[in-house]
Amino acid sequence: MLASNHASSYYRATATPYEPHAPLQGRQAARVAIVGGGYAGLNTALGLAERGVRDVVLLEREQIGFGASGRNGGFVFAGYSLGEQSLLDQLGEARAQALFGHTTAAVQRIRERVAKYAIACDAVDQGVIWANWFRDPAVLRRRQQLLARHYGVDWQWLPQDELRGLVRSERYHDALYERDALHLHPLNYAIGLATAAATQGVRVHEHSGVRGLAREGTQWRLRTDQGELLADQVVLACGGYLAGLRRSIDRAILPIATYVMVTEPLRERMDACLHTQAAIYDSRFAFDYYRPLPDTRLLWGGRISIRNRSPRAVQRLLSSDLLRVFPQLQGIKIDYAWSGLMSYARHQMPQIGGSGDGLWWAQAFGGHGLAPTCAAGELLAAAIAEGDDGWKQFADYGLSPTHRPLGYLGAQASYWWQQGHDWLKTRLEG
């Protein structure tokens, strides 16, 4: 039976049980209030706790990991939604390297935290394969050289015969292998971060949507359905699920939907498609991404759109994508399908900043959020706890408006244009 909503997504169905965090009640005070229980909020909370700031309250409208953080593909790798070449063009080598370096450090920090806090999130530290959909190897060669020359990162070349030994698909030509990457159960990782933060004194409250935010003297007053919180500093970390608290912060985001499904356990049929534990995505703009799960299921994701789709529609779309790559899986059942919202800025970089009066934000991580949210949490925690100004490295990537709803049309048109470009290239290559 196809799961019909997020509550019964594969991740929810296999979530680590935990004592629910009670809603905020009555009048309370804290040094720091964090709004949003996704990775951006959780990493900031944990970063603060690790720096000895205990007086922190995290408020989540639904449950921990309700948003993108509990629904995503689970790929943990360095970099941002904005490509490495664009980062270089926009910032020059030294600054681009510094920003990229935050995400390589974050990949390592995620490994260390998963181990340190014993987060049971099925982490598979076997790298990620970037498979070439096209015959022309130039794009791969260029990226491999760029990463080595300017970022000091080594992605290994996989010729076609080697790749086919790992991924049994006629669809790909060759690939690059990013060894310093992993994949994990994203919701259990989020739940683990919340538990680690709570254990160190952070007060986590679920079902505590913040409905009002007002300046009061030198402090901020946050209002939920059942409670009020007075805080010196506030961090808004609500991603594509929009906090609805500050117009300038919400309108800097375009929420974009993307889709995931999970097959039934494939058992020995897994051998017919994958001989690797690495996660895989391809070289098109609108790429497929997939990875084997511990119980021999295949998790498959892809497509982006300006609208959420029903689980049945997601299943239909993604199944046809899957069968193009692995026709040998014809007839397999899909047990779960769902969608989630990513948050994009026009500049495709995270928006990490503060307004100087105790209000901070961390959003716009796009489809590349696992490592950058960890980096953002560190930067904001260091800013709040120690007055560190490392977050200013993101100053070029501000809260420029996305002009919804027109911005949606622009995003959808650009997606279709790129998709059309990839389709044409595939046809021309025969």
Ligand SMILES: Cc1cc2nc3c(=O)[nH]c(=O)nc-3n(C[C@H](O)[C@H](O)[C@H](O)COP(=O)(O)OP(=O)(O)OC[C@H]3O[C@@H](n4cnc5c(N)ncnc54)[C@H](O)[C@@H]3O)c2cc1C
């Ligand atoms: C389907 C999908 C696949 C993806 N795959 C990958 C991947 O493989 N690798 C990767 O690196 N990235 C991936 N991403 C991107 C990544 O998941 C996101 O960038 C990241 O999770 C963003 O975290 P966040 O904390 O900013 O937002 P979210 O996780 O969306 O969290 C925001 C939270 O804020 C809460 N909230 C909103 N308003 C309020 C309010 N007023 N009061 C209280 N709480 C509020 C929401 O309920 C939500 O829980 C994917 C995203 C999606 C949707």
